[in-house]
Amino acid sequence: MNKALRNPLIYGLFVLPAFVLFLAFFVYPILSAMNNSFTSWNGISKNITYIGFDNYLTAFQDAAFWKSVRNNVYFILFSCLIQVPLIVIFSLLIANVKRLKGLYKTAVFMPSIMSTAVIGILWGFIYNPDFGLANEILGVFGLPQVYWLSDKNWAMLSILITNAWQWTGFYIVMVLAAIISIPKELDEAAAIDGATGFQRATRITIPLVMPIISVVIMLSMAGAMKAADIVLVMTKGGPAGSTDVMATYMIRYAITSFRHGFGNSIAVLIFVFTIVLTALYQFFVARRTERIEY
Template sequence: MNKALRNPLIYIVFVLPAFLLFLAFFIYPIFTAIDNSFTSWNGISKDVNYIGFDNYATALHDAAFWKSVRNNLYFILFSCFIQVPIIILFSLLIANVKRLKGLYKTAVFAPSIMSTAVIGILWGFIYNPDFGLFNKVLGLFGVESIYWLSDRKWAMISILITNAWQWTGFYIVMVLAAILSIPKELDEAAAIDGATGIQRATKITLPLIMPIISVVIMLSIAGAMKAADIILVMTKGGPAGSTDVMATYMIRYAITSFKHGFGNSIAVLIFLFTLVVTVLYQVLIARRNERIEY
């Protein structure tokens, strides 16, 4: 067995299938999208006309495109500054419960395995201006009904809340696993020294789980940049493009309007924007969160 493992061909045999799949479903589509982004192809005809950087110029001079970029930034900011603190708080609370911990973990994780279409429809009922739960509660305090998904002032925040509700549980399980992997002796020693629960959480637990929190933020940023499905189900980018993100902007042109070349140029821009944001985060923030040994 050891002699076989010394043969480089063995490693090639095991790696080659995964490498071929990587080339076929990741590298090849990327280069195909880049190539198509320089064309006016409609996605159907055999005629492909190369038009240079015209698609990119059109996108960068389109106010609707920059509105979609702004909405993607809203997703990122909401995830980093509202969703992540909630994730940490609930993870700490669940980690300290004595009974039914498994039930709580299952309850918070359940939305993550639900279909986005189901979640969109469910929250559509919650946001309904006539019989929705939110307006029913507000009505108890004499507040008039709010058109959550059809009012430009409320539509985006409604989408952000729904998206956060779907994925918060997934990240809570990740952070919770990191918390539970911390040796109990550290917490017990701090408690003996007189540290309060809040002090133990802020001075011991949080510093030790910073690497996984960094991963959660990175995944949140990546998820924010490719958000589309929940928007398509709930608002289709409306009202008046107020909930459009780059992915829905791309879908509208690449599929609905048969501007496949232009849609591919948006896909390339999404890739570049995501790359820039994640690299900046890695360089400026994530590198400071070094691996921690207990």
């Protein structure tokens, strides 16, 4: 047995099935999309005409495309500047709960395992202008009624809040696990030295869990770039394309119009933008977050 395990061929045979699946379901689709992005193929015909970079030029010259890119940026900014701080705050609060900690962890995690369609419909009722909870709360304070999903000034913010509500719990569990793994002796020693709870959180706990917070930020950025389902369920990109993101732009202007080549060019752009964005974050920010050992 030991002699067999020393044979590199054995390891190759174990890796081969996963490698074949990787080539079939990751590498080949990417290469196929890149190839099709240079064509005017409608997705059905056997005749494929290569048109060079025309699809990319069409996208870059379309104001609606840049509006969808801007909305993806809104997703990223909302995730990094609002959602992540809330994740850290709630994680710290739950970590310091003495009783029913498991209940709180389950409660915050529940939305992330629910279907996006269910989430969208649920929040659609909350945003309903006539009987929705959001306008009922505004009415208590004497504020005017808001058409959350049909007013282009509010529709994007409404989707951002819904998306954050769905995925915040998932990231809280990740950060909470990192907080719980910190030896209690560090916190107890700081408390004995007279450090307040706020000081212990900001000077001990948060610096020690920065590696996992960095991962949460990167996952949030990647998730923001591929956001589509929540937009399709709640607004379908409306009103007037004000909530379109790159993925819904691809569906709206390419897939449903049988412009398969153009759709593949948008898919390639989403892939490239995501790779560039995460690479820049990894190079300038994440690499400076050292692994903490204690």
